[in-house]
Amino acid sequence: MKALQHLNKYLAKYKWRILIGLLITVLSKILALKIPQIIRQSLNVVEEYQQGKITDLVLVKKELLWNIFIIIGVALLSGFFTYLMRQTIIVTSRLIEFDLKNEIYQQYQRLSLNFYKKNRTGDLMNRISEDVSKVRMYVGPAIMYTMNMLVLFIVGFAQMLKVDVKLTLYTLIPFPFLAISIYFLSTIINKRSTIVQQYLSKLTTFTQEYFSGINVVKSYGIEKSIIKDFDAIADESKEKNIDLQFANALFFPLMVLLIGISNIIVIYVGGNLYVENKIQIGVVVEFLLYVNILTWPVAVVGWVTSMVQEAEASQARINEFLEEVPEIENYSNESLEIEGKVTFKDVTFTYEDTNITALKNINFTVNSGETLAILGNTGSGKSTIIELISRLYDVTEGLILLDDKPIKELNLNEVRNQIGFVPQDPFLFSDTIENNIKFGKQDATEEEIMEAAKNAVVHENIIDFANGYKTILGERGVTLSGGQKQRVSIARAIIKNPKILIFDDCLSAVDTETEERILANLEKISKSKTTFIISHRVSSAKNADKIIVLEEGKIIQQGTHNQLITENGYYKNLYEQQLLEKEI
Numbered sequence: 176m177k178a179l180q181h182l183n184k185y186l187a188k189y190k191w192r193i194l195i196g197l198l199i200t201v202l203s204k205i206l207a208l209k210i211p212q213i214i215r216q217s218l219n220v221v222e223e224y225q226q227g228k229i230t231d232l233v234l235v236k237k238e239l240l241w242n243i244f245i246i247i248g249v250a251l252l253s254g255f256f257t258y259l260m261r262q263t264i265i266v267t268s269r270l271i272e273f274d275l276k277n278e279i280y281q282q283y284q285r286l287s288l289n290f291y292k293k294n295r296t297g298d299l300m301n302r303i304s305e306d307v308s309k310v311r312m313y314v315g316p317a318i319m320y321t322m323n324m325l326v327l328f329i330v331g332f333a334q335m336l337k338v339d340v341k342l343t344l345y346t347l348i349p350f351p352f353l354a355i356s357i358y359f360l361s362t363i364i365n366k367r368s369t370i371v372q373q374y375l376s377k378l379t380t381f382t383q384e385y386f387s388g389i390n391v392v393k394s395y396g397i398e399k400s401i402i403k404d405f406d407a408i409a410d411e412s413k414e415k416n417i418d419l420q421f422a423n424a425l426f427f428p429l430m431v432l433l434i435g436i437s438n439i440i441v442i443y444v445g446g447n448l449y450v451e452n453k454i455q456i457g458v459v460v461e462f463l464l465y466v467n468i469l470t471w472p473v474a475v476v477g478w479v480t481s482m483v484q485e486a487e488a489s490q491a492r493i494n495e496f497l498e499e500v501p502e503i504e505n506y507s508n509e510s511l512e513i514e515g516k517v518t519f520k521d522v523t524f525t526y527e528d529t530n531i532t533a534l535k536n537i538n539f540t541v542n543s544g545e546t547l548a549i550l551g552n553t554g555s556g557k558s559t560i561i562e563l564i565s566r567l568y569d570v571t572e573g574l575i576l577l578d579d580k581p582i583k584e585l586n587l588n589e590v591r592n593q594i595g596f597v598p599q600d601p602f603l604f605s606d607t608i609e610n611n612i613k614f615g616k617q618d619a620t621e622e623e624i625m626e627a628a629k630n631a632v633v634h635e636n637i638i639d640f641a642n643g644y645k646t647i648l649g650e651r652g653v654t655l656s657g658g659q660k661q662r663v664s665i666a667r668a669i670i671k672n673p674k675i676l677i678f679d680d681c682l683s684a685v686d687t688e689t690e691e692r693i694l695a696n697l698e699k700i701s702k703s704k705t706t707f708i709i710s711h712r713v714s715s716a717k718n719a720d721k722i723i724v725l726e727e728g729k730i731i732q733q734g735t736h737n738q739l740i741t742e743n744g745y746y747k748n749l750y751e752q753q754l755l756e757k758e759i
């Protein structure tokens with residue numbers, strides 16, 4: 176139960192709702208247990224009339240009619256309280272489920288990139304959906320049914336003892352067997368449903384992946400082999416489902432069997448006591464009704480126990496993520512005005528998971544308003560520099576300064592707010608183009624959106640779509656070309672109007688003419704901004720104030736375009752090669 180203690184704060188938060196719910200449960204069950212008593216009284220009156228103990232038939236009929244009205248009234252009231260009980264306790268469990276999901280989601284947002292690399296997306300999703308729903312069963316149904324069972328049992332047992340001790344003890348003999356067998360059966364059912372769930376998620380992941388890559392599947396003509404793989408998983412999934420259904424199917428027959436045994440005992444023992452004139456016939460009927468009322472709560476003991484065990488395991492998994500300390504922490508809440516000067520001092524960086532040292536002893540300074548272009552072969556460490564500026568990772572050695580202050584000491588949110596980043600592989604949401612651009616500035620006006628799109632040279636493409644800026648992108652919408660995606664992503668960064676603009680090789684999919692136009696626009700916009708341009712093309716870099724060339728994580732050349740074309744080396748070679756390509 177240790178893991179479930181995490182939920183105590185939520186139980187405390189909703190204590191009044193839960194208490195009211197419990198009070199209502201007590202009332203509803205006390206009322207439900209009144210009905211057998213009234214039925215006993217009615218039958219006893221009939222019996223006494225037949226035995227000649229009561230002679231007034233009108234009085235008997237009146238009593239019976241009156242009892243019927245009471246039974247209807249009590250049943251209605253008990254039903255109403257049961258409804259209120261669900262409305263309070265089950266609704267509370269939904270509120271706690273909502274709070275817990277939010278808590279996990281907020282923690283996900285705080286956690287760093289490394290966390291996402293270490294854990295699979297499916298696992299992250301499962302903890303926030305599957306595991307939380309299992310935990311909800313503990314804070315809702317488990318509490319409700321336990322309370323239900325306790326009240327029914329205490330009040331019912333007391334009433335039964337009051338009427339007849341011997342019959343009570345005989346009637347209850349099968350109940351412990353019922354609780355224990357349902358516990359074992361529920362445990363089996365829970366284990367098998369977890370396996371069924373795992374197969375379901377296997378199937379979903381499998382289909383999702385192959386649907387996303389359907390063009391590769393079709394162009395390689397491997398549909399048949401994929402269908403075979405799918406069949407294999409689906410077949411196993413079917414087997415597991417049949418196993419589960421087998422256990423499920425035993426649940427009700429088992430209950431009916433044990434209720435049946437209790438009923439037989441009541442009829443046999445009660446019948447003997449009646450024949451011996453020790454009890455009236457109404458008592459036997461009253462006990463038969465108790466057996467039926469008490470069976471479900473007793474069965475629930477087993478069910479609830481296994482439910483709590485499941486919740487415990489799920490909460491332990493959730494806690495594992497909640498207790499994870501974000502690697503990148505924010506050490507300051509001070510508000511911040513950023514100028515945009517960026518300095519790297521002897522920066523070395525090693526990726527923890529692969530142990531690859533992507534940057535070695537990097538030194539440079541970019542003053543506020545300047546543009547730095549970073550060139551180099553693939554894998555030379557260009558993107559890593561950018562990730563360090565955004566503090567997606569912290570340096571292994573050395574120091575990064577922003578406006579001459581260590582970046583680690585600055586308010587992380589404000590730093591990131593002042594960075595407009597266009598990644599190498601832009602990600603657009605399945606939403607309108609307009610909203611995708613507005614992602615950079617939630618309150619942007621239509622004019623601002625259009626202005627940003629014009630500067631990113633994508634406006635003309637957008638207005639060519641039938642729905643213009645309202646065009647939906649993604650799975651069920653329009654698919655943009657690689658170059659269009661890059662430019663929408665550039666518009667998203669521009670609209671943010673940040674102090675630092677970062678373009679990670681994001682002009683690779685546009686032709687050189689469009690590239691020229693974008694760069695010319697950027698030059699106007701980025702006058703007061705520090706700009707980083709990563710590129711494989713000299714054309715993107717040549718107007719930068721500074722250019723650095725990386726090789727295997729080290730700076731091998733730096734200077735301006737004019738300096739570097741006179742120096743033998745990577746830059747000059749690249750320049751000449753690309754000049755040649757242009758002429759061809």
Ligand SMILES: Nc1ncnc2c1ncn2[C@@H]1O[C@H](COP(=O)(O)OP(=O)(O)OP(=O)(O)O)[C@@H](O)[C@H]1O
Binds near residue numbers: 529533553557560680
């Ligand atoms: N997230 C990561 N985890 C582990 N290693 C990484 C990660 N990203 C990059 N690397 C490794 O770090 C080195 C530098 O990669 P980086 O992405 O910075 O190069 P790049 O110059 O931007 O390459 P490209 O031009 O292909 O984008 C590479 O060897 C790469 O394999």
